[in-house]
Amino acid sequence: MSANSNRHTASNADPGSQSGNAIEIADLSVWFGHGADRVDAVKSASFVLPRGASFGLVGESGSGKSTILRALTGLVKSWQGTMLVNGETLGRKRGKDFYRQVQMVFQDPYASLHPRHSVDQVLSETLSLHKFGDINDRVEKLLTDVGLGPQYRFRYPHQLSGGQRQRVAIARALAPSPSILLLDEPTSALDVSVQAEILNLLTDLREEQNLTYLMVSHNLAVVGHLCEQIAVMQNGEIVEILPVEDMRQLKSSHHYTQHLLEASMGYKST
Amino acid sequence: QQVQAATPKDMLVIASRIDDITTFDPAQSFEFSGSDVIRNVYGRLVNFNPADLDAGYEPELADSWTVSEDGKTITFTISEGKKFHSGNPVTAEDVEFSLRRAVLLEKTPSFILTQFGFNKDNVEQTIKADGNTVSIVTDKKYATSFVLNCLTATIGAIVDKKTVMANEVDGDMGNEWLRTNSAGSGAYKVVSWKANESVTLQANEDFHLGAPAMKRVIVRHIQESATQRLLLTKGDIDIARNLNPEDIAGISDNGDLKIHDELRGRLMYLSFNQKHPILSKPKVVEAMKYLIDYQGMQDSFLKGQYTIHQNFLPATYLGAIDDKPYSLNIAKAKELLAEAGVGEFEIEAGVREAQERIEIAQTMQNNLAQVGITLKITVGTAKQILTRYRARELDMYVGAWGPDYPDPQTNAGTFAFNPDNSDEAKATGLLAYRNAWSPGALGEKTSLAVTEGDVDKRRQMYEEIQREFLQVAPFAIMFQKIEQAGMAKSVSNLVLGGAITAASYWPVTK
Amino acid sequence: MNQENILQPHRTGLRSWLTADVPTSRAQARASAWYHGWLEFKTNRLALLGLCILIALVLIAIFAPLLSPHDPLAQQLSNRLQPLGSPGHILGTDSLGRDILSRMIYGSRITFYIVGLVVLIAPVAGLLVGTVAGYVGGWADTILMRITDIFLAFPRLVLALAFVAALGAGIENAVLAIALTAWPPYARIARAETLTIRSSDYISAVKLQGAGAFRIITRHIWPLCIASLIVRITLDMAGIILAAAGLGFLGLGARPPSPEWGAMIAEGRRFILDHWWVATMPGLAIFTVSLAFNLLGDGLRDLLDPKSHGK
Amino acid sequence: MTLLDVENLCVKFPTRSGVFDAVRGVSFSLGRERLGIVGESGSGKSLTGRAILRLIRHPGVVTANHISLEGENLLQLSERQMRKVRGQRISMVMQDPKFSLNPVMRVGEQIVEACLQHEKISRNAAKLKAIEMLEAVSIRDSERVFNAYPHEMSGGMGQRIMIAMMLIPNPQILIADEPTSALDVSVQTQVLGIMDKLVRERGMGLIFISHDLNLVSAFCDRVLIMYGGRVVETCQADKLYEAKHPYTQGLLNSMPRLDTPVKRLQVLKRDASWMDGDIASDSDASGKAIGRSV
């Protein structure tokens, strides 16, 4: 596989960031079930994210993109390999310290908010879990940060649109002031106009707070907009890692990537 | 409309609560429904004639008997020509075997015999057959009437030795086999018994009083009075034995049916625990007896099924008296309580889950409240309440007592006899003990009465005992049971056994 | 989605405070949520009817001394088993000549007491066991569910009797005994629900905040399991009241002369062929209560079910 | 030639806070062509499709001046007659294949059922047809899929099964609600090819609902742009990029493009005036109300 050889290219690609890597993943394998039921969802994946980088994971459905994020956050327990976050090796258990550095935004804004908790409850619970003081002020600030006014503070999810829900989910992820944000298809459930708002928000936040992004998407255009580097996955393996510029110019060495790029240029009536 | 179903002419179908049957072995059976069956299946040395219960015991399997000089030995001459269902003749050997067996098996009712001094070790000497006679030797002199009355009890039934021993398992003297089978000489034999379901009896064509008219008797277990009533009115049964007063009233104007009343031996009483500091005051006990609405209850929810009776010997028993000094008198009760110097207090009554008893308790509660006594009623299953009663934990008990055998001793010996009142004695079989009451001189009189050979004297002694008992005992005896059986018009000659024995099916005709 | 109409003209008054699109404080948000719930609930006529019946019954229970024409305990043996509509006793009298109407009125107190206690215990216990089993999974799940099965497989009466045998008789213990036999089905429901909830993104999201199992179960899972439990409880309500009466048979329920409805039915059962009203009137009372609970339960389910808020 | 003509279609839902107008006076006509409908989420695209088939359930209310299928007003048909229209004459591919297939019925059974509903042929013949149809939507392992349950299918397969099922009775009109959203780009091409063929060779009318402006402009003949329950603009598909309505332009601009990167995406500024415009307001809608369709 070309994945390992590309590893260094990835870290070289971002000279402007502070020293050190935000995420280093080496030889990560993840599986579900055991015995005959075993599904190998990720097979020895490796990549490196420098601080402040924005990294995209693309690939066909079921290729293990989400699984990598879930393994990183400890939601999946059965994995093997090495994972480093801000220079520290991750064990099986993740403490609160870890969650103060790494947060995740889920794909479906309709499923990621508790249907009986108001925005206020969601945010203040998160803040109090991380032992923050002056929760009131912080909640308001978070809401303004993600572009929701204080008028949304006491609403319940069913009173919000999809885009607004996704903003709340982002605010929740920002609450512990993490340095790394994992984004699992944050806009795929939204329509284009709302997608644009969320993408702009993410761009702004990254600039303001110097965040590191690891983003999963099947939409190359979205990844291309937000990321500097992308990894292409197929069937649990990372088949290629390439800078976004190469992608735009359809320069890729792997045939699957090539196929993906071509197809995403749009339907051609025959 | 469908035609009234009717039972066949030669079949008697009885609805009754028979869930108390545990066995048909006369040496073990100690329940009402069991004794009904056993009375019809087994002969005894002496027995009651259903046509004339008041006449007392008469010869049955024994032709005659003699009593020795010292009054300790009774010798029975066994009558000739009577046969068991198996065809075997009834012999002295069978009598010897049956009585010894009852002692040796040591089942619950064995006390009825062992109270005469028989035990495992001495039965070989004390109960002996010789030719066609059997002699029994008691440990001291007892009233002959007492001994013979006891022999009319279920435990006095004579079993067929050959048949029984042929079915012996592990030295149980046929106990297990007799549980569900019969080996008697009576009018009927047991065909089948399904617990909580039915008992079927088949007529014995060779019965020494002639073949019974009813060839088959089926007793079905029907729990509910209302269900019994429906079956009766539909003609699916001939006799319903557990109708409550309301259902009796409901069928009273049904032209096809009639109601048969018979005074039984069961008493309903209240008792007061003498361990209770207040209840142990004689005046308080007396006040209690004035707080019972005897008349009111007899005329309402007990209507027709209980009659006021305030002494421990049921009417028709030797020595029974009909004194009824007490009636509801709140003022008098207040007076007595004031004399005793007690104010308001609270007591707990234990009642088992029988509706009439719960209602008696509630009536009591109502009356007690009027003199400032709070009655807490604890309802429980029979076993729960009895367990506490026996452990002398209940302040007050709403009880019923049925005599074990047709002799005054059966009740005198439990109501008015309690030689050792200490907790260690554990004489839980005695009602006096259960209420922590020491009858004192009354107890001695009771012991004396059983040895009195002269019947009239003996009667007088019991009358005396009862009159005193009525005054001092912490028992308020209230009612005697009247059994009301609803039956088809055509059924006649049914005798339920009065106060002294069980039902007889052989005279019944339809 | 419709646009959020932020610039709504400001109205005054309590109603507008409650219906404000933009609540300004937690209290207002909560009150507003309740108020909206109420508005939605109100549209369900039948549920409203159920609520009214229950409120009426609660009022009857509270004001029993004022409402009942007679002392519920006053006996009059000479006046027993009076039929419906007899003078002074609209619903007749029972075996001891007590006024049935008065007894039913007082009995509502006991009924609510029983129902209240059981409802406080059984579903909570079931919820606890079910959610813990469902959320924690693995061994805890196996053990808890086996225990649930054991209790479920036990004849209720036997279990209740054993329980009371250990604790002693009395209405409180009877209620405890009923609760003890009633929780296993709730546990099963709660577990099934938990299994679907626990893998959802919003639970993952709180896990990512480092929240512990206790917090997730109590704050996040419980609120969602309640809807289906409510339906089940309201369906069980009649059963609970009658179970208390059944225990009365074993001497474990209310003590006489307490006018507990189930006990009244049991007492009246002897006369059912000739004096049917003695058992039927309290039976109708139980029917009314369970109907009311049932209607209310259906309404609450609609209200609480997160699916009905889909959009 | 016009197959379907819809005039002033409205769909309303009574809610606590008053009546919610989900579709407000939509009018269009469909010939033997590919008509695309685009618009943001919640703009009433799916409801328009369902309303045509009279599938809006109580308490929703559908009104229109007329919905005529080859001159026959669907609103006036009885429920029984309507069942003859559904599937056979107008068919609809539902939006979410995951929830739109019966989970406990085999895939094949569901397709055969659709086939037998309108055609008197033997079960075996129907099965053959079904398998043929599955192959047509490029499902390779069609025998296995025929005997499989929906949960064993991936999202993309589900979508193709759905399409096969709806095409099998040979409808005159197919309403396809986001039929390719879960498909891999290459399969998407094939599936679109089939629909394209049906339109061109058999003269089927196709209503193609989608989010994807690029796809619609490339695939369809005409495009309706919906906003807030109304059609705000109709244009030729190839002229989509020249659309005049600010909403349409906004949509186009807010899409990130792989070939032309921008620093910030343009965000749609919604204008209250888009909600009402040149189209008749619903108050004068005089169509026959259907109290309760289905």
Add this chain to the structure above:
Amino acid sequence: MVNSADAVVSNTSMSGTSSLLFRVLKTIGSIAITMLGLLLVTFIIGRVMPIDPVISIVGERATKEVYDAAYLEMGLDKPVLVQFLYYLSDVLRGDFGISYLNGAPVAEDIRRVFPATLELATIGTLIGVIVGVPLGIVAAVKRDTWIDQVARVVALVGYSMPIFWLGLIGLLVFYGILGWVGGPGRVGIFYVDVVPSVTGMILIDSALDGQWDIFRDAISHIILPASILGYYSLAYISRMTRSFMLEQLNAEYITTARVKGLSEWAVVWRHAFGNIKVQLITVIALSYAGLLEGSVLTEIIFSWPGIGSYITTALLSADMNAVLGGTVVVGLVFVCLNVLSDLLYSFYDPRAK
């Protein structure tokens, strides 16, 4: 590439066979554990009861020697654990001891009373299902109309009117007044003990024996109590059916079915009902198990010698051997039904395979 997703799917479905054995083992294990727990609890209950088991056997007037002998014979002097093991080995041999109440081995009694209940409960459940399921479906389809409300009230009456009330009134009307059905008991008095007991269920026994008169008579006796039990379970079954159906009728695939032009009948029965079968099985199994536990009051009113009244009578007279024996049998049946419903579950629901 496209079909890589398909490959994953087929992969998982292939592994189904090997996990079947695992599932069977697991099921057997869980039955065993549950039964062991059940036995432990019954054993503890037997000890906890404030009733002296020795007195129950020897009678209250027994002498000290008799008492002590029985005490030793029953092994009550041994450590509790040893006693439990004794109990366990007895039960495993099918020996529940002797009933104090009627002196018979409890196992024998249960063999007699359980078939009676089984017969009654089975017919009751059948009635409950045959009426309750369509009622629930109609109520769901016609949600919030008067039909729905009537169905609700009918069900609730079944639930909240005490069962003996219904029973007695039923007897009075159908037996007493109209004479349409047989009276209390399992067969008429002439037929008692006529057919040989093979299964203990009179309907089956008489049919096996070709005694159709008795069969008819037995039917006329069972129909009323079974209907009353059926009414009771109908209440529960119809409510649950309704709520399951409502959920399905709102599902998207129902709209799909309508798009195909299917008739309402096919939509409701073939599609929606097909999806609730699985849940219904669990509900029906639970309610069947509840009836098998014995509806004491019905059995009493109809003089039906079943396990419910057996256990209750035993309870009332503190016949602990009978209570515990009955409990174990009821528990076993319950657990088996549970497993059976799980099996049916995996049979009917493709997703559970």
